[in-house]
Amino acid sequence: MKLIIQLNDSWEIKKFAPFDQVHADTLNTDAEGSEGENGWIPTSVPAQVHEILLREGLIEDPSLLGKGKECLWVAEHDWIYKRTFSAPELQDQKAYLHFKGLDTLVDIYLNGKHVAYHNNMYVPARLEVSGLLQEENILVVHIHSPYAYMQQADYPKDWTGKIRPSRLIRKSDQDFNDYLGAKPYLTRMGIYDTVSLEVVDELEIVDNDLSFRLLEGYEQGLVTAKVSGAGFAAGSTLQLTIKSPDQQVVAQHSTPISSEDAESWTYTCELAVPDPLLWWPRGYGEQPLYEVSVSVLVNGEAKDQNVKRIGFRDVKMVQPLDFVINQKQIKLWGAQSAQLQGITHCWNNEKSNQLLDLLENANMNSQRVWGGADRYDDAFYDEADQRGILIWQEFFHDYGMYPDTLPYRELCRKEAEYQVKRLKHHPSLLFWCGGNECFMGAEFELPGEPYIGGEIFLEDYKNVCETLDPDRYYHINSPYGGAYCNDPLAGDTHSYTNTWYVPGADYPIMIAEEIRTSPPSLKSFVRYMGEERAWPADYSGQITKSSKYPWPDTWTERTSAFGWRKIPPIELFYDADDLPSAVYKFGAAHGHYLRKVLENNRRGKPSESPDGERICKGHFVCRWNDSWPVIYGSMIDYYMEPYMPYYAVKRAYQPVLLSFDVQNFIYLWAVNDSANDVEGTLYVKLFDPLSNAFVQEFEKSVQVRSGESNLITNLNEFKQFSRTYILYAYLVDAQGELIARTHDFVDIERHMRFPEARISMEINGGQLTLSTDQFARCIELSGNDEGDEFGWLFEDNYFDLLPGEVKQVNILGRHTKGTITAKAYYSPFTTEGGFTR
The missing domain is CATH 2.60.120.260 (Galactose-binding domain-like)
Incomplete structure (x- = not known):
């Protein structure tokens, strides 16, 4: 061997x-x-x-x-x-x-x-x-x-x-x-x-170019291995073996290696797998993986071996960035990742798996591996295969032009060949992309200038992908397509709608980046800024005509890419007069913005024209993780703590979504991106937080097929009502089990007053059960284990709760003991409980 x-x-x-x-x-x-x-x-x-x-x-x-x-x-x-x-x-x-x-x-x-x-x-x-x-x-x-x-x-x-x-x-x-x-x-x-x-023992495998496909009807899967190697010995054979997910041999083939090919040899083997189990994206089914091993043997003794795992799935792109997998239309709800660690390119598999855990907890089914990221390790793609996470994989280019010399293009071409051969067998790999904002960046910075280096993306990478991986889509760049690179009506788009006017941005085909800026949680912010710089003593919290930034000047030391211009709609929230209220204002505004955009994208069509197909095929929040301490747009901070908007995204990405659309009329939608049809009884209510009572309600039978987005009703039945009221809706099945719930405001938060809610909390092992006496705005769960406030992770956090609701939250972090605290933002009352897992 x-x-x-x-x-x-x-x-x-x-x-x-x-x-x-x-x-x-x-x-x-x-x-x-x-x-x-x-x-x-x-x-x-x-x-x-x-x-x-x-x-x-x-x-x-x-x-x-x-x-x-x-x-x-x-x-x-x-x-x-x-x-x-x-x-x-x-x-x-x-x-x-x-x-x-x-x-x-x-x-x-x-x-x-x-x-x-x-x-x-x-x-x-x-x-x-x-x-x-x-x-x-x-x-x-x-x-x-x-x-x-x-x-x-x-x-x-x-x-x-x-x-x-x-x-x-x-x-x-x-x-x-x-x-x-x-x-x-x-x-x-x-x-x-x-x-x-x-040290090579007589002969070795140099390359195993593996591809697979399903035949029509899915009754048979074909695996093709183009194996190249070197060396020879009498009795040399090449053997290809396929094992089912339960490790049963389902196909095998052997061929002798000729002595004439001792220096180098290539053999192509094709094997059929009967009745293959289908690999599904997360949330749509299981992820059975078949083991494909290629061995070179001399008189039955293995000299070298290469093992890869594949999953049989049928992928078709029926329209731009509109994917059908195993005859099921799949929307992409995910995030754009960054480098795992700022100080090193070394791979940290434990951290990567934690980020994938958080991705799954946020109801995401896909991840965009950004062109500015590091080369992700094989272990990441193995995990994605096992979890059913679809991967949008970019080559490593970012923002603007590139050298067009032949030696540089050759470096890039060899790099692409390596990447494609390394990753193409992974069922999680959905499509290739040339890079991030290469053409768009040039359009922004140098309008009208001829693009230098475009052959890399338009020719070289395209040819590599079409030659080595012809069954996968290759996307020239992100964003790309239409009248200009960032045109949301023809290709994918990056959401800079608070700094740019983008025609058609309300209903894009695909949002590849959605970014707004906010600081992380209070404890993380103080940890890397220090209290004095996080909230200078002379800072009032007011934004006036003389204010250069929408935050303290010291914050600019920790942001980048004009982060102060990419803030969420903080004007909808109360002015901050201290650091905790500033962190809340930015975080809540960030979450509010993402919720509204995501729910609109999930609905996929305007309430005035509710028929027809859903326009938006997917959405990726940007960024997923922080590589350094920074004030920007991530969901997971430098210390692996979720930002407040992480949880807003989690709720907006839930497979079955109820969504209010508040405009000239108030509409209620149901969106079903789960694998199964849903039906049940919908209850729609108005809640008055001042009298602490529900004042109006109605119910309605609802059916929503898998993949559909349906306008269920409007709220005209309620006629006129106070803007202080809270909209509330929930859907239950025939057994009374909750399928989905939502609530929303009719006015902006800055105009509202919230009661001083008292939270009831029970802790049973690894689960919290919470209820409230009055409407509780933004309940924050936190933990403390002998002074350690980090590493606490809750299945949900920063959520609202209405009287009569009972919410269960799993405790997911690394701690096995400590004190857990629950507090609504506008209430002075805290609730504590001892936790032992």
Whole structure:
């Protein structure tokens, strides 16, 4: 069997001046014991330079205010990673060094000999070193400063003001700006994935290009494996085996490997799977996965093996961005993700799974992997397969123009080929996209200017996808289509409707980004801003004609991309006179805005014209997660705490939705994006919070088919009524079980007065049961475990409650004990209870 020796331990790193040649003693001398006097720092990998220096106390945490600037010197130097390792004696075998992630401009040396130069962080490097290995070996990885590279790189004059110099390097754009929150920026560098030595035993699999499809009627699935490899031995065979989700062999094929193809060989195998179980997106069914293993054997002994898991599903795009899966129309309700961690490109699988848990809790079925994000690990896509999360996958480009030189295009093309071959077998992968805002950014910044680098998206990536993955849709860019790139009537659109007038924005085909700015929860905000800067002593909370920003000037230190211009409708809420009320105002306004937009998109058509198909095919909130402490538009903050609008999104994304549309008339809609038809009795009521009583009501039988959005009724029966009243509706099935509920206001919150509600709370194991004596506006649940207020997660939070309702909330966080507190925002009364799981 192929021998894989992990080389992740016993490394050392050292700073070097840019442009210096690596000295002979560095290349040929064992560095062991040289820490300290010679400046070598011990480490293991994956680990990038900044995180190593932080761990060693050599820099302060760059997430702290002002500390990022003090770290700029790190990426202005070269860094060398070095280690020694023992190698087995080779018996006519081939050996390879495999670097899964190098960031980014790297020279690699083995035993003093230059082995390779690597210049793309998104692809691995696998280098044959068969003739260079000794019993003891010295491996040196020289990471070059990207800034030193840019100083001497060829940069055409006609690119000035159009193409950022950092784009000369195939490296994350976010390493050179503050968009995600790094101040002024943080340029990562180093080894960010595993390193190994691979020794090939006679022959190996080089590539397994796997595809699958369902035949008409779904009575049979076809799996095609185009397997390439190298090496030969007498009795060599290639074997393809498919196992069902319960590990039963359902298909198998073997073919001999010819001796004529010893240097390289390619075989294509196609196997049929009878009556395959269908893989469904989250919320529509199960996610059965079949195991496809490709093995090379010599006289029955396995020499190498590649295992992938697939799911049989039929995907058709019947209209732009309108997907039908297994003959069921599926709307995409999700979020656009960012980099998991600001200080490093290293993958954190625990954090990724926590974010997927939160995504599922928010009733989402899809995730957009943004062109500005890092390369996501294989484990992420495996999880998405198991959970039924549909993936909108972008290539790694962001906002504006790109180099159009042939060498740069070739780098991008090879990168795309690697990505497509790596990910195409995943059933969760819905479609490919060339990048984020590349064309739109140029339209905004340089209207009328010819686009430089468009061939990458219009030709190169398109050809790669059509050649290697022809059954999947390729989207040129996000946004793209129509009279202009951001045209909501023809393609996907990014919602900047508070800063731009966008014709047709009310009913777009697809919102790929919906962003408004608000701070995180109070405890997170104080943790990274400090109380003094979060609410300066001389700040009144008022926004006047002389106010430069809609918040304290100090907040601008923690925002980016003109975040103060992307605020939600805070004018609908009371002015803030302290920090808690400011956090509430922005968070509640953000949640209010997202709720209204999402419910409108879910309805998908105006109440004045309720017939016909739903126009909007999906919606993605932006951003999903914070990579740094920042005031911007995310749902999950730097400390993995949900923002207030996270819960508004969760409720707006619930599969069966009741939604009021308050305008010239008041309408009530029912939207069913669950897998099954629903029917039951709808109760519509008016509640007067001043008298603490329901004053009018009616009921109605309701049926809504799966995938439909129906206008159920208007509220004309109530005639005129006070704007202080609260609209309330709920749908129950024949057994009286709640299917969906909603409530809404007729006036803006700034005009309303809310009672001082007292919350009743029972805690039973991992579940809360809550009720209220009066209308409770925005109940916040919080926890405390011996002073630890972080890591508490509640299934729902920041919700309203009416008298007579009983709400159960699961406790999902990491804590197993502590005190839980419930408090309505406008009430002075708190309710506490002891919690033990």
